[in-house]
Ligand SMILES: Nc1nc2c(ncn2[C@@H]2O[C@H](COP(=O)(O)OP(=O)(O)OP(=O)(O)O)[C@@H](O)[C@H]2O)c(=O)[nH]1
């Protein structure tokens with residue numbers, strides 16, 4: 644399998660309030676040769692600093708404004724959480740991260756969408772190319788949980804039928820402000836047949852796991868060898884997930 648150089652993520656400077664720096668000219672998707680965004684082979688690129696990867700997938704973060712999508716991405720990409728005033732995402736943006744999944748370098752191109760209603764038509768256009776969707780609600784905001792059903796309707800309308808969906812209840816560090824119980828999230832996820840976990844972009848709980856689980860599922864789907872046992876995303880998540888009493892990523 645040949646290796647490609649990962650397209651450099653945008654913005655090396657530290658984010659302020661989980662905001663991602665604005666796009667640069669050469670940061671558009673489409674520089675890789677790909678089929679529906681999934682890079683499978685090609686000439687290896689020369690790299691002076693960069694990361695190489697074997698396969699690439701697009702992951703989208705969706706959910707109401709303020710649930711913590713940008714913070715979750717910044718936590719995963721930079722291992723940081725900068726508290727402060729909330730800077731709502733305008734339109735859509737992305738960051739790349741390469742993960743080693745069972746010896747295969749998997750590049751996740753992670754699209755951070757704006758949760759605000761006025762940007763919906765922009766984000767709809769991106770659903771079609773997504774291989775996976777992380778759908779977030781905020782455990783301290785009941786409305787964001789109640790809106791999950793509407794988000795799923797939207798996903799089913801615009802995304803590919805086989806898109807991998809994972810439900811995340813974020814801000815689980817805010818114990819005293821919690822409005823949505825763990826069991827409510829579990830029940831909803833079960834109803835829709837999607838894996839679920841609670842996360843915290845603030846203390847890192849389950850953040851790495853959420854992205855790793857997605858990367859494993861996508862890698863197994865596309866590179867499954869005949870004798871390899873089927874990867875079971877639900878089982879993997881159940882086994883690896885940590886409760887909110889603990890604070891490791
Ligand atoms: N306590 C706590 N606060 C969080 C967490 N994640 C995000 N926040 C806060 O929630 C607010 C919104 O976070 P963002 O990541 O910008 O929310 P968003 O979903 O990207 O919002 P839009 O860009 O408008 O769609 C910010 O003030 C963050 O500091 C978390 O895990 N715990």
Ligand SMILES: [Mg+2]
Nearest residue numbers: 712713731732
């Ligand atoms: Mg945002």
